[in-house]
Amino acid sequence: MSQMDRQLYSDPSQDVFLGWKEILAKIKTQEVFYSIQKSQQHLDVFLQMVCSLIVDEPIILLENDIPLGDVEKIGIEKNQLGDKAEINWEKLPSTFEEFLDNLTNLKKWKITLFTSGTTGQPKKVVHNFESITKGVKLSQKYSEHKWGWAYNPTHMAGIQVFFQALLNENTLVPLFSKSRQEIISNIRSTAITHISATPSFYRMLLPLETELPSITTITFGGERLDKNLEELFRTVFPNAKLRNVYASTEAGALFSTEGEFFKVSDRLSKYVKFVDNQLLIHQSLLGEFQMNADEWYNTGDIVEFSTHSPKLFRFISRNSEVINVGGYNVNPQKVEQELNKHPKVINSLVYGKSNSILGRIVMAEVKTDSKFLTEKELRSFLTGKLQSYEVPRIFKFVDELPLTKTGKILRKR
Numbered sequence: 001m002s003q004m005d006r007q008l009y010s011d012p013s014q015d016v017f018l019g020w021k022e023i024l025a026k027i028k029t030q031e032v033f034y035s036i037q038k039s040q041q042h043l044d045v046f047l048q049m050v051c052s053l054i055v056d057e058p059i060i061l062l063e064n065d066i067p068l069g070d071v072e073k074i075g076i077e078k079n080q081l082g083d084k085a086e087i088n089w090e091k092l093p094s095t096f097e098e099f100l101d102n103l104t105n106l107k108k109w110k111i112t113l114f115t116s117g118t119t120g121q122p123k124k125v126v127h128n129f130e131s132i133t134k135g136v137k138l139s140q141k142y143s144e145h146k147w148g149w150a151y152n153p154t155h156m157a158g159i160q161v162f163f164q165a166l167l168n169e170n171t172l173v174p175l176f177s178k179s180r181q182e183i184i185s186n187i188r189s190t191a192i193t194h195i196s197a198t199p200s201f202y203r204m205l206l207p208l209e210t211e212l213p214s215i216t217t218i219t220f221g222g223e224r225l226d227k228n229l230e231e232l233f234r235t236v237f238p239n240a241k242l243r244n245v246y247a248s249t250e251a252g253a254l255f256s257t258e259g260e261f262f263k264v265s266d267r268l269s270k271y272v273k274f275v276d277n278q279l280l281i282h283q284s285l286l287g288e289f290q291m292n293a294d295e296w297y298n299t300g301d302i303v304e305f306s307t308h309s310p311k312l313f314r315f316i317s318r319n320s321e322v323i324n325v326g327g328y329n330v331n332p333q334k335v336e337q338e339l340n341k342h343p344k345v346i347n348s349l350v351y352g353k354s355n356s357i358l359g360r361i362v363m364a365e366v367k368t369d370s371k372f373l374t375e376k377e378l379r380s381f382l383t384g385k386l387q388s389y390e391v392p393r394i395f396k397f398v399d400e401l402p403l404t405k406t407g408k409i410l411r412k413r
């Protein structure tokens with residue numbers, strides 16, 4: 001298949017199939033390029049990103065539900081809202097190969113992203129082309145990959161998938177915000193080979209009765225990997241290798257593993273450290289954003305070590321999520337992991353609630369496929385697996401669990 005014919009974007013559920021020729025045609029329908037883009041539609045973001053790279057102009061990706069009148073609160077000046085660049089139609093790259101070659105000579109291009117805001121005010125982070133693509137793996141052996149775009153396209157994880165696919169000339173298939181039926185249909189009809197998503201996204205697909213054999217790599221990120229979910233998906237995706245990644249808006253992709261524990265590579269040994277079991281990243285690995293004068297950035301992610309030499313660790317929680325119950329610290333993700341092992345539980349959300357006696361008590365919302373699951377059964381199931389103060393005092397059975405804009409469980413405070 002020639003580069004002009006190769007599909008770079010495919011959405012069967014919307015009957016949209018774009019090769020380089022069709023992408024150029026769509027870009028030519030706009031007279032100018034506006035640097036601030038406000039959309040959560042995958043096709044809009046895809047075309048806007050490609051156009052920004054063609055014209056070598058900075059791009060700012062905003063959530064579509066942020067009122068433009070509030071942009072100053074997140075670090076965008078109002079006078080930036082009308083920023084635009086003329087498109088020189090004569091200099092548009094006629095081939096995809098020419099487009100890729102031009103990326104080595106970008107001079108003005110930068111991308112501004114925002115953290116999800118789950119721990120407070122969203123933070124503005126600016127990356128250049130080198131920092132945003134440092135986690136991309138390039139090789140001819142990746143040329144036939146087809147990527148399921150299962151993250152919000154305006155956030156770091158979604159942009160990482162965008163560049164991994166684009167720079168390897170892969171097809172991108174949007175899956176985020178689609179229904180369960182649309183997701184499964186798109187996977188089958190396009191023969192997707194790779195998906196990167198949060199564990200919550202994968203749990204949304206359950207129960208899955210049939211295999212999806214086209215997928216060769218399943219990547220988890222954004223949340224702690226549930227061992228029970230990993231084992232379940234080995235039956236649904238019989239040909240898939242499972243990978244676990246750690247990335248952040250501030251630093252991009254840092255760690256990757258095919259097992260439960262991450263390892264600090266020799267390349268990163270000088271740029272990451274751990275203080276009180278919390279991960280700190282050296283400022284040289286970060287994009288541009290407002291931080292304290294400290295040389296090291298505290299991610300707030302808590303780790304548990306398997307060995308210290310070499311450093312093998314797994315992420316167990318965030319510092320801001322720990323629930324203090326009468327002086328005892330409860331890790332909600334640990335409780336969720338045990339709850340999710342119950343055969344009738346699809347997914348769960350554990351959080352703290354104010355209590356006049358203990359300060360906080362543990363609550364749990366549970367999504368189940370059974371009408372007969374009871375609190376008593378869940379308490380009995382957790383006995384012996386958790387300390388008494390870790391067992392939720394109150395269980396709520398819900399049809400759906402709230403997710404953030406990045407596809408993670410929405411933590412209640």
